[in-house]
Amino acid sequence: MSQTLELEAVESSAFGCAPSLEDGKLTVSFNGTGDVAAIELLSSYLKRVHEEAERLAVSEVTCDFRKLSFMNSSCFKAFVVWIDTVKNASRCYRIRFLTDPDMHWQRRSLEALRRLATNVVSVEG
Amino acid sequence: MSGSAEKPLVSLEVCFGEAPPQGMVTPLCQSLLELCRAAFADDDAATRLRLTAHELLENIVKYSSQGACELRFTLHRNAAGALEASLQTRNLPRKENRADAEERLAALSAARDPLEHYDSIIADSARQPAGSGLGLARIHAETEYRLSHRFEGDALLIIASGEVWLKKGTLP
Numbered sequence: 001m002s003q004t005l006e007l008e009a010v011e012s013s014a015f016g017c018a019p020s021l022e023d024g025k026l027t028v029s030f031n032g033t034g035d036v037a038a039i040e041l042l043s044s045y046l047k048r049v050h051e052e053a054e055r056l057a058v059s060e061v062t063c064d065f066r067k068l069s070f071m072n073s074s075c076f077k078a079f080v081v082w083i084d085t086v087k088n089a090s091r092c093y094r095i096r097f098l099t100d101p102d103m104h105w106q107r108r109s110l111e112a113l114r115r116l117a118t119n120v121v122s123v124e125g
Numbered sequence: 126m127s128g129s130a131e132k133p134l135v136s137l138e139v140c141f142g143e144a145p146p147q148g149m150v151t152p153l154c155q156s157l158l159e160l161c162r163a164a165f166a167d168d169d170a171a172t173r174l175r176l177t178a179h180e181l182l183e184n185i186v187k188y189s190s191q192g193a194c195e196l197r198f199t200l201h202r203n204a205a206g207a208l209e210a211s212l213q214t215r216n217l218p219r220k221e222n223r224a225d226a227e228e229r230l231a232a233l234s235a236a237r238d239p240l241e242h243y244d245s246i247i248a249d250s251a252r253q254p255a256g257s258g259l260g261l262a263r264i265h266a267e268t269e270y271r272l273s274h275r276f277e278g279d280a281l282l283i284i285a286s287g288e289v290w291l292k293k294g295t296l297p
Contacts, residue, residue, distance in 0.1 A: 036150065037148070074183070074259075077250055084251035105169075108267045109263075112243060116248060
């Protein structure tokens with residue numbers, strides 16, 4: 001029996017997160033600008049993504065950054081906290097970041113997250 | 126201005142009577158990005174400058190006490206004749222943040238390997254509620270801009286600078 005996603009899309013004026021579940025794979029697509037106005041929304045959303053990933057027992061969560069034009073260090077830190085949580089969870093899953101090769105900041109910033117947990121994080125694109 | 130041998134070729138200054146509202150940071154940095162995109166030969170250099178401006182301005186918003194603040198962007202030739210972009214912020218940090226800011230900036234300057242230093246700050250920040258110094262370390266590690274700072278009385282000046290190349294015909 002297929003499981004249903006219990007996580008909805010959220011959006012503020014300039015930032016949004018949209019989840020999808022296909023073939024047991026959880027993907028969250030981020031868009032807009034991750035600045036100070038997005039921090040609260042993003043931090044609480046990533047907690048819910050973690051809960052959902054655990055509930056669905058997925059082996060991987062994909063974060064699609066291809067429509068995310070910028071992310072400040074506070075939003076970046078929200079990902080650090082999430083990755084740290086996953087790294088120390090009893091049941092670990094992988095986090096895969098999809099990047100736009102034309103947005104060079106994505107590769108640079110996400111490489112730092114990969115170094116934080118090489119066995120959890122991968123960066124593609 | 127650190128490393129500046131001549132007067133700026135381009136200078137843009139934004140002054141605030143007090144710390145700007147958070148909502149102004151993104152539009153300001155977006156404007157700076159568009160300006161640099163029109164002039165810089167390398168689009169990535171423009172996005173690195175935007176990131177630097179964003180992190181510096183957000184620090185001003187977060188840690189300023191009352192009083193005037195400013196952001197100054199310049200293009201100038203350095204002592205070696207290379208074209209350099211600089212961003213300078215000036216603000217009055219809250220008294221309780223001054224020692225911490227000074228310590229973090231000194232640690233950045235002293236770090237032999239910016240990436241290694243950045244990685245350790247990232248790892249520490251996971252369990253810190255706020256004020257991890259991630260923004261400054263990110264500038265240092267991700268943008269290749271040199272960071273320097275000094276106090277002028279109670280005012281803190283942070284200067285980030287790095288070499289850039291312009292599109293042909295950008296400057297007269």
